[in-house]
Amino acid sequence: MLTISKEFHFSASHQLAHLPTDHPCSRMHGHNYIVVIELSAASDALTEAGFVRDYRDLAELKDWIDTNLDHRHLNDTVPGRNPSAEHIAMWVHETWSRQLPELTAVRVSETPKTWAEYRPS
Template sequence: MKITQAFTFESAHRLPHVPETHKCHRMHGHSYRVELQLEGPVDPHTGFVIDFFEVEAIFGPLLTQLDHHCLNEIEGLENPTAENIAVWIWERIKPNLPQTSSVKVFETPHCWAEYEG
């Protein structure tokens, strides 16, 4: 079974490794959406792969680090592309949420990065 829980956060960033003429070189913000997909057997007693409240509790501290912050100032996100944010989340969430099978990071409703480890 696969389940997905989505979270949103607001953050500013700039991409330091693009040309100065690239609009993303300047500081700007996004309304990010993160989707954590988890995979595993359904517990016959609870009916869950994992309780969504447990996912929320585990991801909550990371969400707090990201929300309303400048991503470039977070250790490991000095170049905060959607791809790098997805990997950063994966590396921090997978040890505590081993059922994680993918992390999607949406910069806009029309573009995202997906990381599967």
């Protein structure tokens, strides 16, 4: 199995529900997010050029992130979910897994020391 990844960045605000009122994440705040997608394929499933997927094919995902997530309030953008890093990772995977069948995981960081990863079983 071969794996590639690509990193994307966006800045956005959110306010998390279901937390105590004194929890800092219950107030509106923002982050400089990092999204890393992971794509995997068996060695016999590589493209003729020897790629899991050409990185240039991911330009549409970058455009989608820039349009739908960058400088947005995620409570208004991530449909039907409390916009935690975990839910954002799941939503990105669900949104893009049909278009990118090699997509095996999505990681989301809100701060330099925190990451959430969605890797469907």
